[in-house]
Amino acid sequence: MPGGLRFGAPMLKSKQPMPKSLEELQAIAKRVRQEIVVMIGAAKSGHPGGSLSAVEILVELYFDAMRIDPKNPKWPDRDRFILSKGHAAPVLYAVMAEAGYADTPLDKLNTLRQLGSVYQGHPDVRFIPSLEASAGSLGEGLSLALGMGLAAHLDGRPSRTYVMLGDGEIQEGQVWEAAMAGGFHKSDNVVAIVDYNGIQLDGFVKDIMDVAPLAEKWRAFGWHAIEIDGHDFPAIQRAFQEAQATKGRPTCVVAHTIKGKGVSFMENNPKFHGTAPTPAEVEQALQELR
Amino acid sequence: MPGKTKFDLTPGPATREAFGRTLAELGRENRDIVVCDADLSKSTMTTYFAKEFPERFFSCGIAEANMVGIGAGLASAGKIPFVSSFSAFVINKGFEQLRVCVAYPKLNVKVVGTHSGISIGEDGPSQMSVEETGLACSLVGFVVISPADEAATKALVRAAAAHIGPVFIRTGRPKAPKVYDAGQKFEIGKAIEVIEGTDATVIANGLLLAEAIRAAETLAAEGVSVRVVDMHTVKPLDRDAVSRAAIETGAIVVAEEHLVDGGLGVRVAQAVAESRPCPMEFVGIRDTYAESGQAGELMEKYGLVARDVAAAVRKAVARKR
Numbered sequence: 001m002p003g004g005l006r007f008g009a010p011m012l013k014s015k016q017p018m019p020k021s022l023e024e025l026q027a028i029a030k031r032v033r034q035e036i037v038v039m040i041g042a043a044k045s046g047h048p049g050g051s052l053s054a055v056e057i058l059v060e061l062y063f064d065a066m067r068i069d070p071k072n073p074k075w076p077d078r079d080r081f082i083l084s085k086g087h088a089a090p091v092l093y094a095v096m097a098e099a100g101y102a103d104t105p106l107d108k109l110n111t112l113r114q115l116g117s118v119y120q121g122h123p124d125v126r127f128i129p130s131l132e133a134s135a136g137s138l139g140e141g142l143s144l145a146l147g148m149g150l151a152a153h154l155d156g157r158p159s160r161t162y163v164m165l166g167d168g169e170i171q172e173g174q175v176w177e178a179a180m181a182g183g184f185h186k187s188d189n190v191v192a193i194v195d196y197n198g199i200q201l202d203g204f205v206k207d208i209m210d211v212a213p214l215a216e217k218w219r220a221f222g223w224h225a226i227e228i229d230g231h232d233f234p235a236i237q238r239a240f241q242e243a244q245a246t247k248g249r250p251t252c253v254v255a256h257t258i259k260g261k262g263v264s265f266m267e268n269n270p271k272f273h274g275t276a277p278t279p280a281e282v283e284q285a286l287q288e289l290r
Numbered sequence: 291m292p293g294k295t296k297f298d299l300t301p302g303p304a305t306r307e308a309f310g311r312t313l314a315e316l317g318r319e320n321r322d323i324v325v326c327d328a329d330l331s332k333s334t335m336t337t338y339f340a341k342e343f344p345e346r347f348f349s350c351g352i353a354e355a356n357m358v359g360i361g362a363g364l365a366s367a368g369k370i371p372f373v374s375s376f377s378a379f380v381i382n383k384g385f386e387q388l389r390v391c392v393a394y395p396k397l398n399v400k401v402v403g404t405h406s407g408i409s410i411g412e413d414g415p416s417q418m419s420v421e422e423t424g425l426a427c428s429l430v431g432f433v434v435i436s437p438a439d440e441a442a443t444k445a446l447v448r449a450a451a452a453h454i455g456p457v458f459i460r461t462g463r464p465k466a467p468k469v470y471d472a473g474q475k476f477e478i479g480k481a482i483e484v485i486e487g488t489d490a491t492v493i494a495n496g497l498l499l500a501e502a503i504r505a506a507e508t509l510a511a512e513g514v515s516v517r518v519v520d521m522h523t524v525k526p527l528d529r530d531a532v533s534r535a536a537i538e539t540g541a542i543v544v545a546e547e548h549l550v551d552g553g554l555g556v557r558v559a560q561a562v563a564e565s566r567p568c569p570m571e572f573v574g575i576r577d578t579y580a581e582s583g584q585a586g587e588l589m590e591k592y593g594l595v596a597r598d599v600a601a602a603v604r605k606a607v608a609r610k611r
Contacts, residue, residue: 124394126394126395126396132366133362133395134390134391134395135390136390137386137390140386140390142359143356143358143387143391144359144360144362144363144366144391146359147359147361147365147366147367147371148363148364148366150324150360151324151363151364152367155367155368159367173355174356174387177350177351177353178359178360180351181351181353181360185348
């Protein structure tokens with residue numbers, strides 16, 4: 001492409017009022033990481049590792065790739081995002097709060113997991129109607145995305161549906177039922193993103209139930225598969241553009257990521273799949289994330 | 291007391307057949323009606339819809355969990371999906387998805403189980419759905435319906451489509467005795483008193499409604515006046531009808547083609563306990579899996595025919611003093 005990638009170019013007729021530059025996206029990602037650490041620290045429970053690994057992908061979706069209008073969250077032609085790995089709710093909450101949805105207030109992020117908070121332990125549409133799906137039981141989001149994609153196709157809408165799956169999550173059989181169905185129905189308005197951070201609750205994915213080789217599996221099920229560095233904004237943007245241009249089959253973006261990305265003592269550390277940082281650890285993390 | 295002539299009770303179309311025909315009609319009336327199927331369309335009778343509206347019929351293969359999830363996605367994008375398979379498969383293999391993807395966000399998905407109960411017959415217990423009423427009723431916000439015949443199914447499938455929210459409908463494989471005239475009105479959550487009576491009430495649904503009517507006719511000849519109530523909606527339960535039966539007749543028998551554990555009987559008993567406790571008896575399957583055989587033979591062997599209902603009524607009436 002002449003001139004290479006141009007951040008801020010109006011890709012996909014974005015409804016985002018001001019498309020973001022690379023620097024702006026990086027600045028948002030930094031704030032989101034800080035918010036994740038602080039809110040999970042305040043909650044004293046939660047899943048920091050898999051939230052931090054997904055930051056760039058969600059920021060790219062909500063601030064650049066998706067055609068959305070946070071002021072009109074039920075706009076019928078919007079693009080949709082489902083966080084199938086629902087335990088990474090903090091990254092979704094922080095990104096939606098930054099994006100300005102009325103039902104995800106920025107100043108309430110630290111009520112995460114408390115009684116009465118809209119920020120439930122896992123995403124819950126009863127509390128946040130702007131969410132596209134409730135989640136928490138692994139393996140289910142891809143099926144939902146296919147249903148949304150089929151509906152958009154029937155109605156002739158331009159909506160695209162993005163769904164993020166965990167690498168441990170895809171051990172669930174339903175994911176492969178859905179993968180088979182997505183290839184069969186040629187669901188080219190659906191994009192699956194696997195957050196391939198290599199760690200699940202009990203340890204390393206390769207030791208618990210290895211999912212490799214990943215791209216080959218999706219290709220065998222009739223998908224276009226792209227492997228990228230899931231922390232590299234230009235690579236993520238290129239992948240979503242390639243998915244948009246791919247017709248007749250859905251796309252899976254296999255995003256190689258680092259669990260706990262950005263916080264040295266959380267990076268690649270299975271402990272921080274589902275353990276909250278202590279107050280001292282929050283302080284240390286925030287120093288690293290400045 | 292109405293005479294025998296009031297009820298036809300000759301074999302009519304199966305309730306699954308009535309479902310399939312009605313679904314195709316609904317497809318003509320509403321473009322938002324869509325169907326998800328798991329390789330059983332020729333048995334669930336969604337094939338009529340599939341032939342007429344192939345673009346709105348989604349083949350999901352033999353993968354019920356994914357099928358329920360796709361249905362949930364379609365509903366959240368504004369469609370009215372009918373998700374159908376044998377009851378045993380859609381409720382059991384899809385239960386987790388019915389709970390988290392449909393009930394929890396309260397999506398407008400219509401789940402239709404066919405080949406319910408033991409009257410599926412020769413295929414045997416792996417295909418026999420005898421737990422589904424309990425399972426479906428445990429899904430928060432679900433409406434659960436068990437129609438008795440063709441007219442009831444047609445009306446209640448339409449009511450389900452018009453209702454906003456998740457619905458489970460239980461239908462059967464064999465021909466269903468004709469109870470109702472085509473013009474009969476049905477309302478979700480509103481039981482129908484098909485026979486008036488004062489000495490006892492039989493509350494039944496599905497195929498057991500016809501058996502209850504036959505039992506009431508037998509007992510009338512013995513001088514026992516039996517009220518028969520069609521509890522076609524198991525959830526929400528028509529508690530007023532139950533409470534009236536308890537107060538006005540003083541003895542209740544519940545009859546269903548289901549395990550007595552977790553079925554209609556349990557829900558009725560709860561409503562009775564909370565209104566006016568009275569003697570109750572239960573006709574259903576008692577903690578066992580059935581076997582292969584013809585539907586009629588199985589209903590006899592497992593205690594689900596008029597004779598069993600009549601015996602239960604005599605027992606309940608005897609306990610009144």
